[in-house]
Amino acid sequence: GAGVSQTPSNKVTEKGKYVELRCDPISGHTALYWYRQSLGQGPEFLIYFQGTGAADDSGLPNDRFFAVRPEGSVSTLKIQRTERGDSAVYLCASSSTGVGEAFFGQGTRLTVV
């Protein structure tokens, strides 16, 4: 596609529920990143994919968070047993080179009530 696409743009869920956030990167971009941004903060790194594999998942806060990219294109960020502290904007970015010009999607605003 022309840009990075994230769905849904907004998600409200109840505490304890499971959510999936989707990212469709720019076509041909092998590097894909997930970030989380809380109010007043810069984006915080969660996980980085190079192709299908998670090259670095050191930013995932705990084992409730998991992400996949089975075919090296679309990625899904999965959050189990959501907590109110998970509320944030989840940003996805892709890059053709890795740590070059990373292009961001519009993000998914997750609200856990």
Add this chain to the structure above:
Amino acid sequence: EDKVVQSPLSLVVHEGDTVTLNCSYEVTNFRSLLWYKQEKKAPTFLFMLTSSGIEKKSGRLSSILDKKELSSILNITATQTGDSAIYLCAVGDRITLVFGKGTRLSVIA
């Protein structure tokens, strides 16, 4: 731990003013420094600076990387209300981008 610090955290100026935003960093394996503009949710790419390209300019915006001082500045001349946004500085290490908290710029008419 890699760290990126931006200053000021917020800034209010009048249209036509020139502003300078600052970014300093401590990164183990520096590869690049990037500036983004964030108006709503998606940060939009402005510049990337590396050891081989320490100065970039596009219209009223320009940026310089000082590798000796481990810092960068973003200059905006003749500011317009449309420049109002959060400006994010990010430093690329071996794997990913580490972001600062951003500078919130408000340009008033």
